[in-house]
Amino acid sequence: MSKLLASVEGEYAKFYRQFEEDEQPRRLTHIEKCLEDTQEFKLQLKKLRAHLNKYINDCEEGHIEDQKKSQKKKDLIVDKINRSHKQFEHSIRKSHKLQQSALTGYHKHFLNRLTKIEIDQIYLNKLPEDAHSYVKEAIGYHICRYHMKSLPVMDSKDVLINYLESLYGVSPQMSDKFIDMGEVIQNIQTQSTHRCLDWINHVSEDQIYSETISKEGLTTLKDLQFQLYILEFLKVLREGDALQSFKYITNVLPRGNFNDKANDIIQKIAPLLTKSVIGKPVADIDAILKEQVDKCVSIFTMEYCAYLNLPHHSPLFLIVLSGIISFQFFIKYKNIRSTAHVGWTTEDELPFDVKLPPFLSHFHPIFICPVLKEETTVENPPYSLACHHIISKKALDRLSKNGSLTFKCPYCPVNTSMANTRKVNFIMV
Numbered sequence: 001m002s003k004l005l006a007s008v009e010g011e012y013a014k015f016y017r018q019f020e021e022d023e024q025p026r027r028l029t030h031i032e033k034c035l036e037d038t039q040e041f042k043l044q045l046k047k048l049r050a051h052l053n054k055y056i057n058d059c060e061e062g063h064i065e066d067q068k069k070s071q072k073k074k075d076l077i078v079d080k081i082n083r084s085h086k087q088f089e090h091s092i093r094k095s096h097k098l099q100q101s102a103l104t105g106y107h108k109h110f111l112n113r114l115t116k117i118e119i120d121q122i123y124l125n126k127l128p129e130d131a132h133s134y135v136k137e138a139i140g141y142h143i144c145r146y147h148m149k150s151l152p153v154m155d156s157k158d159v160l161i162n163y164l165e166s167l168y169g170v171s172p173q174m175s176d177k178f179i180d181m182g183e184v185i186q187n188i189q190t191q192s193t194h195r196c197l198d199w200i201n202h203v204s205e206d207q208i209y210s211e212t213i214s215k216e217g218l219t220t221l222k223d224l225q226f227q228l229y230i231l232e233f234l235k236v237l238r239e240g241d242a243l244q245s246f247k248y249i250t251n252v253l254p255r256g257n258f259n260d261k262a263n264d265i266i267q268k269i270a271p272l273l274t275k276s277v278i279g280k281p282v283a284d285i286d287a288i289l290k291e292q293v294d295k296c297v298s299i300f301t302m303e304y305c306a307y308l309n310l311p312h313h314s315p316l317f318l319i320v321l322s323g324i325i326s327f328q329f330f331i332k333y334k335n336i337r338s339t340a341h342v343g344w345t346t347e348d349e350l351p352f353d354v355k356l357p358p359f360l361s362h363f364h365p366i367f368i369c370p371v372l373k374e375e376t377t378v379e380n381p382p383y384s385l386a387c388h389h390i391i392s393k394k395a396l397d398r399l400s401k402n403g404s405l406t407f408k409c410p411y412c413p414v415n416t417s418m419a420n421t422r423k424v425n426f427i428m429v
Contacts, residue, residue, distance in 0.1 A: 030095040030098045030099035030102070031099060033091075034092055034095045034096070037091045037092060037095070038088070038092075041084060041085075044080075044084045045081070048077055048081050048084070051077050052074075055073060055074055055077065058070070136169065137171070137174070138314070138315045138316040140168070140169065140171055140175075141174060141311075141315060141316065142314040142315075142316040142317060143164070143170055144164070144170060144174055144175055144177070144178035145178065145313075145314045146314060146317075148178045148179065148181060148185070149186055149189070149297075157179055160175070161179070177310065181300075181301065184300060184304075185297050185300065185301070188231075188293060188300065191231065191235055191289065193228040193229075193231055193296075196224070196228055196296070196300055197225070197228060199304075200221055200224060203307055204221065206307075209307060223299060224299045224300055224303055227292065227295055227296050227299060229252075230268065230269070230292060231292045231293065231296055232252075233249065233269060234272075234292055236248050237272055237273070237276055237282060238282075238285045238286075238289065240276070242273075242279075245273055246273065246277070249269060313359070318359075321360065322354075322356055325354065325356060325360075326354045326356075329352050329354050332352075367382050367390065367424075369382070369391055369395050370410070370411070371399075371410055372392055374392060376392050376393075380392050381393055381424070382423070382424040382426075383396050383421045383422065383424060384421060384422050384423075384424050385409050385414070385420070385421055386409075386416040386420040386421070387409050387411075387412050387414035387416065389412065390424055391410070395410075396418070396421060400417065400418045403417075403418035
């Protein structure tokens with residue numbers, strides 16, 4: 001799988017080529033190069049058309065004194081048009097050839113190899129029919145979670161809900177949760193903060209939520225508010241008015257709310273303000289503003305999902321990512337299965353272990369029975385003994401002879417019986 005992923009990266013990189021222009025490297029795709037060449041050709045044609053129109057007007061008004069010189073000028077314009085067209089055609093053909101070659105290589109080295117592996121021949125437990133509704137819901141959630149910020153602005157909330165339902169099949173209940181989020185994000189992306197600040201004030205008035213985040217020691221709302229003030233400061237700083245920038249820090253920024261942000265103010269604001277005061281321009285102020293906007297959007301999105309008790313990441317994204325990571329193990333399992341003639345004996349778990357990152361594996365607890373070394377399932381749940389050691393139901397049945405005998409705990413000298421055991425339900429904390 002690592003070789004396959006390496007070939008994917010290599011072939012995908014061939015869609016891009018480094019072009020040098022004015023000694024400044026700029027990465028363009030071959031399609032973008034075609035578009036740039038087309039724009040350049042259009043510009044040349046406009047210039048030549050202006051010269052040609054001037055020549056025609058001079059001919060019609062009789063302003064031409066030297067016919068030979070005028071004819072030579074006309075021939076020169078026509079020649080430039082022909083040369084520009086040939087150069088444009090050559091560049092387009094070259095870019096098209098390179099793009100087609102990269103696409104062919106991508107199909108040859110990745111897609112063809114990938115389609116040789118039939119996942120249905122490896123994973124025999126198909127999704128039940130009633131699971132399709134969950135898949136559709138996951139797609140709707142993905143669209144709302146990641147693309148609401150790029151949707152067109154509608155006259156009303158109902159219009160946008162109907163738009164999402166008719167075009168993408170997103171349920172009104174799902175889209176309704178994210179419309180406000182999308183509107184606030186669009187507002188932040190225009191470097192405006194009033195919508196987000198209004199939302200923070202609304203959430204702060206929610207007594208239950210405020211008590212919850214206070215108990216858990218969360219300060220994300222305060223962090224978001226602070227970053228929004230930083231964004232406003234950067235907007236004032238970009239105007240180049242050092243006095244207004246200083247007044248904003250001293251008068252507008254509510255310092256009493258951000259006493260714990262002194263280090264951030266010293267590290268982020270002070271150097272920029274100092275440059276403005278002494279008359280030095282702040283380098284890359286637009287890039288700094290964009291970075292701050294992205295930071296505000298990220299914090300707001302996380303806080304919005306937490307407030308509505310929604311997953312921060314799309315389930316569809318998490319499932320697809322888990323599948324990509326697991327794919328190499330499916331390939332190995334297919335090879336083992338074909339040589340050792342083993343079958344898939346479980347429905348609720350994979351016959352092999354897959355190591356996933358923590359953010360992909362914290363959705364449900366996993367307990368491995370220390371006696372049988374097997375993961376507990378719905379059919380084989382964990383049980384707590386009198387001594388509070390935990391084993392699986394299968395191990396409990398074996399040790400107690402299906403409940404007919406008392407037995408000693410495998411890990412301590414305490415004797416127990418089936419009647420003194422309790423089923424264990426784990427929760428995520």
